Every structure is written in structure tokens, then in C-alpha cells.
Amino acid sequence: MGTLDTMTEVPLNVLMMESSERDALVILQELKRSGYVSHCERVDTIDSLTAAIPKKHWDVIICRYTMPRFCGLAAIRVVRDVGLDIPVVIVSDADGEETAGAAIKAGAADFISIREVGRLGAAVQRELREVRERRDRRRAEAALRRTEVELDEMQKGLVQSEKLAALGRFSSGIAHELKNPLGIVLGGIEFLEVKTKRGDPDVRTAVSKIKEAALRAAQIVDDILKFAKPSDLKLDLVDPNELVKDALSLFQYGIKSREIEIRADFAKESMRVKVDRNRIEQVLFNLFANAVESLEGQGSVHVGVMKRPRSTAFPHGACVIEVTDTGVGISPENLRRLFEPFFTTKRDQQGTGLGLFIAKNIVSHHNGDLKIESQAGKGTKAQVILQLAE
Amino acid sequence: MSKNRILIIDDEKDLCFFLKANLEARGNYVVKVASSGEDGLYLAERFKPHLIILDIMMPVMDGFKVLEELKKNPKTMAIPALMLSAKHDDESKIEASGLYCEGYVTKPVQIDDLRNRIRKILKLRKLK
Numbered sequence: 001m002g003t004l005d006t007m008t009e010v011p012l013n014v015l016m017m018e019s020s021e022r023d024a025l026v027i028l029q030e031l032k033r034s035g036y037v038s039h040c041e042r043v044d045t046i047d048s049l050t051a052a053i054p055k056k057h058w059d060v061i062i063c064r065y066t067m068p069r070f071c072g073l074a075a076i077r078v079v080r081d082v083g084l085d086i087p088v089v090i091v092s093d094a095d096g097e098e099t100a101g102a103a104i105k106a107g108a109a110d111f112i113s114i115r116e117v118g119r120l121g122a123a124v125q126r127e128l129r130e131v132r133e134r135r136d137r138r139r140a141e142a143a144l145r146r147t148e149v150e151l152d153e154m155q156k157g158l159v160q161s162e163k164l165a166a167l168g169r170f171s172s173g174i175a176h177e178l179k180n181p182l183g184i185v186l187g188g189i190e191f192l193e194v195k196t197k198r199g200d201p202d203v204r205t206a207v208s209k210i211k212e213a214a215l216r217a218a219q220i221v222d223d224i225l226k227f228a229k230p231s232d233l234k235l236d237l238v239d240p241n242e243l244v245k246d247a248l249s250l251f252q253y254g255i256k257s258r259e260i261e262i263r264a265d266f267a268k269e270s271m272r273v274k275v276d277r278n279r280i281e282q283v284l285f286n287l288f289a290n291a292v293e294s295l296e297g298q299g300s301v302h303v304g305v306m307k308r309p310r311s312t313a314f315p316h317g318a319c320v321i322e323v324t325d326t327g328v329g330i331s332p333e334n335l336r337r338l339f340e341p342f343f344t345t346k347r348d349q350q351g352t353g354l355g356l357f358i359a360k361n362i363v364s365h366h367n368g369d370l371k372i373e374s375q376a377g378k379g380t381k382a383q384v385i386l387q388l389a390e
Numbered sequence: 391m392s393k394n395r396i397l398i399i400d401d402e403k404d405l406c407f408f409l410k411a412n413l414e415a416r417g418n419y420v421v422k423v424a425s426s427g428e429d430g431l432y433l434a435e436r437f438k439p440h441l442i443i444l445d446i447m448m449p450v451m452d453g454f455k456v457l458e459e460l461k462k463n464p465k466t467m468a469i470p471a472l473m474l475s476a477k478h479d480d481e482s483k484i485e486a487s488g489l490y491c492e493g494y495v496t497k498p499v500q501i502d503d504l505r506n507r508i509r510k511i512l513k514l515r516k517l518k
Contacts, residue, residue, distance in 0.1 A: 179476035180402050183498035187408025190501045194415045218498050225478050 012036040012124070015052055017063040017075055018091075019044045026117060027062055027091065034121020046070050049078055058086050059131075060124055065092035065099065065111075076107045085134055087127035089120070150312035157313070157364075168361065175224040182221065185214045216352075223354040233276040233365060237389055240273050240319045241266040244305050247284040260292055264303040271307055271319050272389040275366055280384070283359040283370070287323040287382045290355070293346075294327025294380060301325045307388075314387050318368075321384040330374035338372055393420045394512060397437055399430030399456060400445035400474070405497075409443070412501040417508070427451030431459055434466045440515070441508055444491070446475040446482060457489045470511050474499065 012031065018024040024042055031038050043049045044067060061079060065072040072090045079088055087109035092099060100111035109130075110123040189211045196203050248264060291301040301323065308318040330338065337343045339360045344353030356372075363370040367387050374380035396419050398406050403425055410421040422437050424430035427448055434442060442460065446453035453473060460466045470492040475482065478496045486494050492511045495504065 176476045179497040180405060183476075184402065184404045184408060186498045186500065187405060187412060190412045191408050191415075194412070214498075215500075222478075 009037045010035055012038050013056060013059045014038045014040040015049070015058045015061045015086075016040055016042045017044060017049060017061070017067065017072070018042060019064065019067045019069075023064070023091070023114060026114070027120065030117045030120045031124065034124070036121070036124070044069065046074055046078060049075055050082075053079070053082055053084065053086075058084075059128060060109075061086055061088045062120075063088055063090055065090050065094070065103065072103060072108070073106045076103070080107055085131055087124075087131060089123055089127065091117070091120075147312065154313060157369075171224045175221045178217075178221050182214065182218050186211070186218065189214055220352050220354065223352050223358065233279065235274045235276055237272050238275055238277055238280075240271050240305050240321060240386065243273075243275070243277060243280060244284065244303060244321055247281045248288070248303060250281075251285055251288045255292060260295060260297075261300045262288070262292075262303060263300065265305070267305045267307050267319070269307045273319050273386045274389045275386060276362075279362045280366070280386075283362050283384060284321065284323075286355045286359045287384070291323050291325035291327065291380065291382070294325050294329070296328060299326040299379075308385070313369075314385070316390050317388045319386045319388055321386070322381060323383075324379065324381045326379045329376040329378050329380055330372075331376045335372070335374055339370075393418050394440040394508075395419070395437060396421045396441050396443060396508070397424065397430065397433055397439035398422070398443045399424045399427065399433075399448075399453070400443070401425050401448045402445070409501075409504075413505070413508075416501060417505050419508075427453070427456040427459075430456055431463075431466075434460055434469060435463070439469055440512060441492075442469055442471045443474050443504075443508075444471050446473060446477050446486075454485055454489060457486065457491055461490055470515055472507060472511060474504075 014028075014031070016024055016027065018027065024040075028038050028040060041052055041055075043052050046069075061075065063072045063075045072088075072092075076088050076090075079086055088107070090103045090108045090111045092103075092111065092113055094113065103111045109127045112119055112123060189207055192207045193204075193211070196207055244264065244266070248262065252262060288301070288303075295301070302325075304320075304322040304324070306320045306322065308314065308320050310317045334343075334345060339356055340353075341357040342353040343357075344351035356370075360370045363384055363386070369383075369385040371383045371385070372380060394417075396413060398409055398421060400406050400409075400423075403423075406423040406425065410423055413419045413421050422433055422439070424433045428451060430442070430444070433439075444453045444456060448456075453475065457471055457473075460469065460471060471490075472493040472495065473486045473491050474495050474497060476497045483494050492514075493507050495507055
């Protein structure tokens with residue numbers, strides 16, 4: 001039978017394309033008989049249909065197959081073009097199989113001859129169910145896609161941290177092996193310094209330049225050894241607000257220029273992160289120093305501590321420490337290479353190009369993330385994202 | 391003023407050569423070198439150094455073992471030891487301090503830094 005399973009009245013928003021007042025009434029009566037309370041708007045041109053569609057959430061469009069000014073297939077096209085999932089039920093005087101086939105092929109939900117209008121209630125009920133199912137499926141698929149993306153990111157993160165750990169062990173081994181020969185080089189230079197004290201000034205200049213280079217190499221070796229290895233972390237439960245306050249006051253103590261203003265906003269919520277305080281301070285120092293340097297003497301730096309809700313990557317929620325500056329910014333080419341080891345734009349200022357590389361490693365070893373966004377000429381925003389403690 | 395005697399125990403012979411030359415050229419020291427732990431223990435008794443500079447990573451007998459033996463021997467236990475190592479990790483430093491070494495410097499070290507450390511240790515030793 002063309003009735004609902006239960007006879008409770010169900011509200012139904014119906015957009016009807018019907019030029020005949022009488023047939024429209026027949027359709028509405030049939031819907032009422034099937035248990036629907038219809039809120040119906042009747043249109044009879046393509047323009048009025050197009051205008052009516054966005055007005056409200058329509059449950060169903062019931063459309064006459066042929067009308068004086070257009071045919072039902074055009075209505076199907078309009079709905080399809082809008083991209084909304086609204087079933088279009090075609091009602092026709094004729095009941096030819098060919099016509100029905102054409103309508104279904106064009107995307108009609110059903111094709112009902114006016115003579116068998118008693119079938120309309122069941123058809124609408126079925127279509128509403130299918131719309132619901134399609135909507136639920138779409139939501140599930142979207143959620144699945146989101147989870148897949150998050151899982152993919154987590155997997156990439158795991159692979160990355162494994163790679164970093166291996167790279168850390170490898171680099172640490174190399175750095176150790178370099179220390180003895182470097183010791184000999186430096187010792188040799190210092191030996192020559194004494195031996196050439198009263199010698200040729202050119203030789204003395206050469207010796208001094210070699211010494212500079214050897215000390216620089218020693219600095220790089222030291223930086224490589226700062227590479228955080230997970231086993232090296234001394235984890236403590238720390239309040240991120242306190243951590244940032246301490247790092248900031250230590251850092252400000254060392255700033256030469258009083259022109260530079262560093263503002264800070266702290267999280268109102270109480271938070272705890274399990275971190276190696278010294279290592280994270282090292283990261284923050286690096287970010288503060290980069291921000292201040294980028295100002296080139298004028299502008300401001302803002303430091304913020306915020307709480308971020310739970311997510312797949314951070315199941316206990318996260319703490320975000322944000323360092324924003326109004327400095328010179330970073331060009332897109334440089335931004336892409338920012339975390340590469342030995343990439344530096346400060347070669348002339350004794351930059352080793354390991355600061356951000358190490359900072360990123362340290363944060364990664366805390367299962368966190370370090371992100372940097374920048375616009376050349378406008379400024380840079382760096383975010384340290386740390387997992388909250390359970 | 392008599393010169394302070396320093397014993398370097400390190401298997402890196404070239405490093406020792408320059409350390410000895412630089413310390414003797416820039417400080418009031420007489421330096422002897424041992425290139426193994428065993429030789430180091432032998433020289434520590436005979437040469438009676440005022441201070442021992444000791445490497446950690448050495449074959450056969452490492453620096454920790456040498457330090458342990460030095461501190462067990464009544465003839466050498468009072469000699470201050472300064473560890474000079476490529477090992478930078480905290481564990482090594484803690485282990486060394488547990489064995490009563492007087493200082494820890496990581497390689498490569500600049501001669502002036504090393505001289506400062508030596509001077510401080512010897513000064514402290516005299517005060518004691």
C-alpha cells in the first residue's frame with residue numbers, strides 16, 4: 001500500500017512543478033493520505049524553480065513530465081547542476097515505458113503515471129530513506145577520509161621520527177669520530193701560532209684563518225651532537241606557561257636592543273607537558289632569536305601559549321607555543337628549505353644552518369610538531385605544538 | 391719556581407704531541423705522554439705528576455678504568471685528573487665525577503681553555 005508504516009503525520013517540504021491546479025491537489029491529497037503534512041510551493045517555470053530551490057531544505061521535488069513551458073527532464077538537470085541531493089519524482093499523464101526510462105536515465109528518482117498516483121507515498125518514503133542513507137554514507141566517507149589523512153600523517157610522522165633517530169645516531173657517530181682529528185688540527189694550529197709568532201705576517205694571517213675555520217668546524221660538530229635522541233631526553237612534567245616565561249626572561253636578559261618589544265600572552269587553562277625542559281628552552285631560544293633577528297632593529301615579537309583540543313595526532317590535546325614577528329619574513333623558496341640541515345641565510349653571521357633543523361628534531365622527539373609560516377615583508381609565525389600530558 | 395708536571399694519557403699520539411708542545415710552550419709545565427692506560431698507570435707512579443689529563447675512549451683499558459685504578463692506588467690517589475674526551479653525553483660526565491675526577495672537558499679543546507682548567511684545579515689543590 002502507498003501509506004507510511006505508521007500513520008503519524010510527517011512534515012514534508014515539497015517543491016512542486018505543476019501547471020494544473022487540480023492535479024497539484026490530487027498529488028497533495030495523495031501525500032496527505034500517506035501520512036505527510038506537506039509544506040508545498042508550486043512553480044511552473046525553470047526560472048521560478050531555480051529561484052525556489054535555495055529558499056529552504058526541500059525533501060522532494062515533484063515534477064510534471066510535460067508542461068506548457070518546459071519538460072520534467074529540464075527540472076532534473078537544474079537540480080543536478082545545483083549539486084543538491086533532492087529526489088525528483090516525475091508525474092506524467094502518460095505511462096509509456098520509454099518515457100519512464102528516459103526520465104530515470106536522466107536522474108529521476110521515480111516515474112509515476114497520474115493514474116497510479118497511489119504509489120506516490122511509498123515512492124516518497126523510499127526516496128527520503130535513500131537520501132538519508134546517502135547522506136549518512138557521505139558523512140561516514142568524509143569521516144573515513146579525514147581519519148585516513150590523519151593516519152597517513154601519523155604514519156609519515158612515525159617514519160620521519162624513525163629516520164631522524166637513525167640519522168641522529170649516524171650523525172652523532174660521525175661527530176665523535178671528527179672530534180679527535182679536529183683536536184689535532186686545533187692543537188696543530190695553536191702549535192704553529194707559537195712557532196710563527198715572530199714570522200711572516202702572511203703566514204700568521206693564514207694560521208689565524210685556519211684556526212677560525214677549525215673552530216667553526218668544532219661548533220658544527222657540537223651542534224650536530226645537540227641532535228636530540230629520544231634516549232637522551234630527561235622528561236619532566238612542566239607547565240608550558242612557566243616554561244615560556246622562564247625562557248623569555250632569560251632570552252630578554254641577553255637582548256642588546258631595547259627597541260625590540262616582546263609581548264607575551266599565556267594560556268588561561270592549566271596545562272602540563274612532559275618535556276625535557278632544557279631542550280624545549282633551546283628550541284624557544286632559537287625561535288626567539290630568529291624572530292628578533294628578522295626585525296632588523298625595529299618591530300615587535302609576540303609570544304603566545306594556547307591550548308588546543310584533542311585530535312588524532314594529539315589524543316590528550318595539545319599546547320601551542322606561538323612566536324610571531326613583524327619582521328622581514330621568509331621567501332617561499334627559503335621557506336621550503338627551512339628545516340634542511342646546513343641551510344642558512346646567515347653564513348656571514350656565523351650561522352651553521354643547524355638551528356631550526358635541530359629545533360625540529362627536538363620537537364619531533366617529543367612527539368610534537370614545529371611549523372613555520374611566513375610572508376616575505378610581513379613577518380613569520382612559528383608554532384611549537386606539544387602533546388599534553390595524560 | 392719549579393714547573394708543574396702533567397701526564398697526558400691518550401692513545402691519539404698526534405693529539406698528545408700538540409697538547410704537550412702547546413702546554414709546554416704556553417705554560418709553566420713539564421709534560422709526559424702515555425699512549426695507553428697501562429703506560430699511564432706506570433708513569434703516574436714514577437713521574438709523580440701534579441695533574442693527569444685522561445682520555446676516555448682508549449683500547450684495552452678505557453679512561454674510567456684508568457681513573458678507578460689511579461684512585462685505588464695510595465701512591466696516585468691524590469693526583470687530580472682532568473678528563474679530556476670526545477664523549478659529550480651526560481652519562482660519561484656523571485660516571486667520571488662518580489670516580490672523583492676533578493674536571494671534564496670535551497674535545498676539541500682550545501689550549502687557553504685547557505690551561506685555565508688546569509690552573510684552577512692546581513690552585514684548588516694547593517689550597518687544600
